[in-house]
Amino acid sequence: xxxxxxxxxxxxxxxxxxxxxxxxxxxxxxxxxxxxxxxxxxxxxxxxxxxxxxxxxxxxxxxxxxxxxxxxxxxxxxxxxxxxxxxxxxxxxxxxxxxxxxxxxxxxxx
Numbered sequence: 172x173x174x175x176x177x178x179x180x181x182x183x184x185x186x187x188x189x190x191x192x193x194x195x196x197x198x199x200x201x202x203x204x205x206x207x208x209x210x211x212x213x214x215x216x217x218x219x220x221x222x223x224x225x226x227x228x229x230x231x232x233x234x235x236x237x238x239x240x241x242x243x244x245x246x247x248x249x250x251x252x253x254x255x256x257x258x259x260x261x262x263x264x265x266x267x268x269x270x271x272x273x274x275x276x277x278x279x280x281x
Contacts, residue, residue: 182210189276201233
């Protein structure tokens with residue numbers, strides 16, 4: 172499902188998400204995650220109790236919300252290469268272990 176970066180539009184769509192059984196969303200950037208959290212508040216709902224929300228960029232603003240927006244960031248700029256590898260493997264019928272693919276993309280924990 173896709174929404175514009177508009178608090179009211181997001182608030183209008185959240186009830187349908189919840190009715191369909193969705194319990195969590197991962198958005199393409201933290202700004203959208205902040206907007207989803209705001210829309211939840213407008214509806215009298217909360218994260219993660221009613222809907223878990225995860226952003227993607229780990230911007231400083233993600234730490235300013237209440238509750239704090241969970242956010243991820245992959246420190247790699249060659250996403251296209253990884254996506255091509257994944258797509259090639261899947262379309263070739265190979266079993267793809269997402270955890271092992273992530274280990275190849277993410278740096279080791281120090």
